[in-house]
Amino acid sequence: MKIGIIGAGNIGANVAYGLICSEFSDKISQIALVDIVENLAIGKALDLSHASAVFEKDIKVIGGSDYAILSGYDIVVITAGQTRKAGQSREDLLKINAKIVAEISAKIANIAPNSVIILVTNPLDFMVYTAYKSSGFPKNRIIGMAGELDSARLKCEISNLKNEKISHIKASVVGFHNDKMEILKDEIFIDNKKVEFSGKEFDEISQNTKNCGPKIVNLLGTSAFLAPASGIVKIIKQIITEEDKTLICSVIDESEVPCGRFVKLGKFGVKEIVKFNYSQNFTQNFAYFKEKIKNIEIKTQNKETK
Ligand code: TXD
Numbered sequence: 001m002k003i004g005i006i007g008a009g010n011i012g013a014n015v016a017y018g019l020i021c022s023e024f025s026d027k028i029s030q031i032a033l034v035d036i037v038e039n040l041a042i043g044k045a046l047d048l049s050h051a052s053a054v055f056e057k058d059i060k061v062i063g064g065s066d067y068a069i070l071s072g073y074d075i076v077v078i079t080a081g082q083t084r085k086a087g088q089s090r091e092d093l094l095k096i097n098a099k100i101v102a103e104i105s106a107k108i109a110n111i112a113p114n115s116v117i118i119l120v121t122n123p124l125d126f127m128v129y130t131a132y133k134s135s136g137f138p139k140n141r142i143i144g145m146a147g148e149l150d151s152a153r154l155k156c157e158i159s160n161l162k163n164e165k166i167s168h169i170k171a172s173v174v175g176f177h178n179d180k181m182e183i184l185k186d187e188i189f190i191d192n193k194k195v196e197f198s199g200k201e202f203d204e205i206s207q208n209t210k211n212c213g214p215k216i217v218n219l220l221g222t223s224a225f226l227a228p229a230s231g232i233v234k235i236i237k238q239i240i241t242e243e244d245k246t247l248i249c250s251v252i253d254e255s256e257v258p259c260g261r262f263v264k265l266g267k268f269g270v271k272e273i274v275k276f277n278y279s280q281n282f283t284q285n286f287a288y289f290k291e292k293i294k295n296i297e298i299k300t301q302n303k304e305t306k
Contacts (some may be wrong), residue, residue: 001028001240004070004112006104007080008035008044008063010225011120011232015077016044018233020052020059027240030060032073036080038065073112074267075239077232078104078131081121083223090123090178090213091292098296101127102134106299109135116269118235119144119250120228124177126293128250128258133298140270144250146177147260148231149224151248153212154183157205164190174248174260174278179210180285181260182278238265246274257286 003019005012016031031048035041045063052059062069070076081097084090101121108117117135119142121127128144135142150173159166170189175182183206188195197205216224238247244264251270252258259282262274 001075002030002032002073003028003236004032004034004073004076004108004115006034006076006078006108007121008033008037008041009079010083010222011229012077012079013044013048014225014229015079015232015236016048016061017051018229019236020048020055020057020061022233022237024237024240025055025057025059028059030062032069033061033063034065034067034070035063036065041065067107067111070108070111070115073115075118075236076108076112076115077118077120077236078108078127079120079232080104081127084122084213084217086218086221088217091126093122094126094292094296097121097123097127098130098298101130102298105131105135109137116141116143116239118232120146120232122177122223125250125258125260125289126296128252129256129289129293130296130298132252132258133300136300139252140268142252142258143235143263143265143269144177144258144260145228145231145235146250147173147248148234149227150177150181150209150260152227152231154205154209157208158188158190158195161201161205162190162195172248172262173209174262174276175282176259176285176289177250180288181210182282183209235265239267239269242266242271255283255286257289259285259289 033041033045041063045061049061081100119127124144124146132142154171155169168191172184172187246262248260249263250258262276264272
């Protein structure tokens with residue numbers, strides 16, 4: 001597998017590092033970092049190739065600003081874009097990052113026409129839509145990472161509240177990657193036993209989960225990046241290994257509204273959007289998305305390659 005990463009910043013470089021350290025790294029022959037700041041991509045690629053050598057892995061790591069290095073790649077991760085500053089919402093990044101992601105997706109469609117595109121740039125669900133429209137790829141080959149991050153953050157809150165091991169907890173966050181994210185209260189289990197919360201407890205874990213992002217921005221002055229990078233590595237693992245596992249990813253169904261849904265992944269991207277009885281609130285939020293995305297001009301590529 002050849003994996004491209006657009007944006008050699010905090011998330012991009014840590015995705016590459018996570019892949020090199022992963023238990024499935026033997027399935028990866030090449031990683032390419034592309035960044036508008038060419039020396040950043042070249043320098044981090046060189047450093048990462050040395051990290052690969054430290055672990056005696058046979059992964060070639062290259063870097064540059066020319067998209068030609070991604071020719072024929074299997075997976076391309078888009079992390080490029082502005083990050084939030086303290087006080088900024090994810091939606092504040094919409095216009096500027098939509099322009100960046102649209103340009104990048106069109107380039108990927110030309111240079112790696114059979115690739116699966118994984119988005120992480122915020123506002124995530126809008127970037128999934130932007131990449132879908134501007135690449136002209138079929139829906140199944142556009143995947144957004146946020147649900148795995150938000151669900152992991154929820155598990156940490158439950159673990160702290162109930163003093164339980166993370167590995168014993170099942171918890172899911174679906175919907176949009178913003179304050180409309182939906183914590184599935186009836187889908188929280190510890191050791192396969194449903195967990196009951198008082199109203200106060202559930203409000204606490206919900207608010208804390210939703211506030212993790214802004215809290216880290218306030219502490220670091222930039223967005224979180226290690227956990228988001230881990231979420232992308234987890235998605236790539238599913239694509240490569242095709243394990244029969246359900247993840248939560250921002251994907252597009254017949255509603256044409258991308259948001260966090262239960263999915264099964266394989267080498268061509270989304271293998272199945274798992275049927276689930278989402279709440280009324282979940283679908284009512286689609287109107288908010290359609291209202292917001294109207295303001296974004298996205299040149300649509302018509303070639304829907306199979
Ligand atoms: O869960 C999630 N989806 C979110 C995503 C979690 C945390 C961070 N989230 C978003 O990911 C964040 O708001 C940003 O929009 C992206 C990337 O975050 P990162 O922390 O990696 O940002 P950096 O370190 O600024 O890296 C961005 C890189 C930087 O090196 C720029 O030079 C490059 O992107 N960049 C570009 N490369 C190529 N082409 C273009 N046009 C470009 N513009 C910027």
